[in-house]
Amino acid sequence: MAFTRPTGKHRRPGKVRRAGAGAAGIAGLATVGVVGTLASPALAASGEQSRVHETGLDDAFSISGQISETLDDQAHTQAIEVEKAQAEARAKEAAAKTKLAAKKKADEAKRKAAAEKAEKDRDEKVKAARAADAKRAKLSGYVLPVDGSYVSTGYKTGGSMWSSGSHTGIDFHAGMNTPVKSVAAGEVVEAGNGGAYGNNIVIKHKDGTYTQYGHLNSMSVSVGQSVTAGQQIALSGSTGNSSGPHLHFEARTGPDYGSDMDPIAYLRSHGLKV
Known part of the structure; x- marks a missing residue:
């Protein structure tokens, strides 16, 4: 029977073959290791750089x-905030305008009330004066020729307007068409x-005096x-x-010009306030 050598994976390599293969393997491993070692850092660096670069972009975009x-x-x-400030400013401006308008309205109301009160007071004074005149007229029989008036030009006032060189009567302030009254009972002469x-x-009175009313x-x-x-x-x-316009009034001792006497003293002597 002939001796048969094992084959396949069960075959044990010879020493030289094993040594050669080992050397080759070592060389191969060495080569791969070196290349791997050399390549790995580069590849790793390249990958890391790419990853870092990509991460940096992502982070930049994110930030x-x-x-x-x-x-x-x-x-x-x-x-x-700006809109709020503007709204507040508009509100303040509107409030200020409203307040100013209210103040103007209140001032106008006060002015109107004061004017109405002053007019009412004047009316009451006129009524009181008329009532007083009526009372005096009832007691003394004399009244003022113009209601609520005053003397605007006194007796014996000098000036070129009068032919005698002085005023022979007194002037009562009176607008056009103001009623003129007889100061006492009498007869028109x-x-x-x-x-x-x-x-x-010209009117003759019961006491023998005369009164004259001019510029009518x-x-x-x-x-x-x-x-x-x-x-x-x-x-x-x-x-x-x-x-x-005014009323010229004279008190006289006779009916004619030149017989004048002090009209203020005349009226006061009959209880009238002039």
Whole structure:
């Protein structure tokens, strides 16, 4: 029987073959190891760099996005604050305008109320004066020729307007067509054109004195007519030698010019306040 040598994987390599294979393997491993060793760091570095690079971009994009969102939030917040401030400013301005309008309205109401009160007070004073005149007229029989008036030109006032060189009566302030009354009961002795006096009326009273009313716009009595104290006899005007509407009043001892006496003293002697 012949001897058969084992084959296949069960065959044990010879020493030389094993040594050669080992050397070759070592060489191969060495080569692969070296190459691997040399290549691995490079590959590793390249991969790491790529990974780091990619990670850096991602991080940059992420940070950029976060910053953008933060800026957007800040801009939105600022816009809201600006809008809020503007709304508050508008509200304050509107409130100030409303307050000013209310103040103007209140001031106007106060002014109107004060004017109405002043007018009411004047009316009450006029009524009181008329009532006092009526009372005095009842007691003394005399009243003032114009209600609620005052003396604008005194007796014996000098000036070129008067032919005698001085005022022979007194002027009562009176607008056009103000009622003129007889100061006492009496009889009309003159009613017509009196020259420089314009339209004038002269009345003789029971005590023998006379009163004269000049520069009248119109007359409502005639010569020979009897009148009572306080009776309206004419409307004031500016006829004759006159610079404007008023009532010229004289107290006389006779019916004619030149018989004048102090009219203020005359009226006061009959209880009238002039």
